[in-house]
Amino acid sequence: MGAQIGGTGEYNSEINVTPMVDIMLVLLIIFMIVTPLLNEGVAVNIPKDMISPEEDSEITKDTSVVITIPNNTDFYVGRDPFPLSSLGEKVQNMMKDKAPDKRIVYIKSGVDVDYGTVVQAIDVIRKQDIDKIGLVADKKKGGGGEAEQQ
Secondary structure, eight states: OOOOSSSOSSOOOSOOOHHHHHHHHHHHHHHHHHGGGGOOSOOOOOOBOSSOOOOOGGGGSTTSEEEEESSSSOEEETTEEEOHHHHHHHHHHHHTTSOGGGOEEEEEEOTTSOHHHHHHHHHHHHTTTOOEEEEEOBOOTTSOOSEEEO
16 A cells, blocks of 8 residues: 555656757847847948948937838838828928927938939928938948938
């Protein structure tokens, strides 16, 4: 009656790591899926800056208005595509609650985008009574800034 079946009767003091490994693998998979989704905006091959202006920290804020022009026909505000005809209305709606000195629009343009296309976007923005327009460029290695304002 007092016989033990399948064990020694002593306590096992070793840590069972199998559940911990399972949790770590699940977390790794979650991070692998979520990380690519954290990129903001549309990817554009933007030109390198020639001089090094001071970096404008406003570019990375959620409230900033960044117009991305990846090619000659597409215009994006954030991740949302907009035709050039309705771009002004969208910018005006986003800027209506901002103080006049904080009304800055940033333009990220691809290297292959024609100068005329960027000028058209600037004209649409200026028709909305916005005078501060930042042109975004990549930083040079070894220092430099991120935006140059007109």
